[in-house]
Amino acid sequence: MKLIRKILFPVVPIYYLVTWFRNKLYDNGVKSSKSYDFPIICVGNLSVGGTGKTPMIEYLIRLLKEEKRVATLSRGYKRITEGFVLADENATADTIGDEPFQFFRKFEDIKVAVDGNRQNGIAELRSLESKPEVILLDDAYQHRKVKAGFNILLTSYANPYYNDMVLPTGNLREPRSGSKRADVVVVTKCNPSISEAERNEITRRLKLKSHQKAFFSYIDYAKNVISWQKELPLNQLQEFTLVTGIANATPLVEFLKKQGVKFEHLEFPDHYSFRPNDIELLERKGTILTTEKDYVRLSDYESFKDKLYYLPIQMQIFNNKEFDETIKSFVS
Known part of the structure; x- marks a missing residue:
């Protein structure tokens, strides 16, 4: 490259x-x-x-x-839908994009929308009964x-x-x-x-x-990692596979190395759409740690329910x- x-x-x-x-x-x-x-x-x-x-x-x-009253408006990169979409109970990472879906899952009291045409997206949001x-x-x-x-x-x-x-x-x-x-x-x-x-x-x-x-x-970086059903200290993950589909995983990798934990790193491109053979590979792994953005896409797979964690971060x-x-x- x-x-x-x-x-x-x-x-x-x-x-x-x-x-x-x-x-x-x-x-x-x-x-x-x-x-x-x-x-x-x-x-x-x-x-x-x-x-x-x-x-x-x-x-x-x-x-x-x-x-x-706050709303976010994104393009919705790599989503399968078109035009303006306001996140609701049917929203997924596929329908609105991984990052907007992360906002939607994390913050219940805001509006989350996607539209490649930002002018139209703003107009649609402001037309809501409870406009942002x-x-x-x-x-x-x-x-x-x-x-x-x-x-x-x-x-x-x-x-x-x-x-x-x-x-x-x-x-x-x-x-x-x-x-x-x-x-x-x-x-x-x-x-x-x-x-x-x-x-x-x-x-x-x-x-x-x-x-x-x-x-x-x-x-x-948070001290604890989170799964769909539990939260535990990072140092309790003895060995794991780190899975990242972000633009730059270096800071996360360096942080984990400083914590003294043992892991292998599977690195994918930013906003990566995991394919069936990728899922099969990950199913053969033990504990998996990933980013919150990747978690919202991988957590839909039942086979990962008991072994998939993400590490929260804040700016x-x-x-x-x-x-x-x-x-x-x-x-x-």
Whole structure:
């Protein structure tokens, strides 16, 4: 894959110009973006994935759901349905996508919807009898037809956008100049012990505009793993198979190694649709530990009921009071 990316380097300038020109059309009003008179928060990134959008959406849900009626709106990547779908008791990972289904299962007091056409999805949500007061757009930073009132741009500590280039050789969906649309930039998946000096240096390299703020976050792993019927300490899993279908499993793998647990790792692509031969392979394994996103797809198999666990995570933000106040000030 790395060799192919290097071979395709001559395509980089073409991709750069196409995405740069598209942004200019929106920036200059040639292509129109729709604005709204109620709070819409967009969470996204410049890269192709692995920056922690799902933990950020969940952080915002926890922050806002007690005071506002909250809805999430996603594209519903790899779902088998089309158009607008509002999650209900019949929803599955197949009908709305794995990440929206995770939101739906975890938070009972919010609306979860999917629609590739974000304008239509917003209109459908606002037409509900109990219409949401805040809509969180998941992975919509490049969806310029909607002009969110507040943009949260995520970039990972391991691969910040200022060290990257556009596709196909790099991982950026659009040029780094697209970062200027953000209201805040959150550097994700930091080491919890990152120094203030290092944070200051990263902030300097982000080259923020006067209206922007930078924040830093890390992933907080739970001490217990959870199955459909029980919860137990991670260290009680003597040996297990780690199954991941996420963009970047390295932080999770490194965390588990530090815990001293023994495991083998079966790594699949992000949003992977497990095939019958994959299921047969996993059925031959003993205890299985997976991510919450993969759990919502694998837990439907009866053969995994007694051996499938997931490790919950939460995003923690340095200087969270300032971040929370920034979000709540916008929503208010």
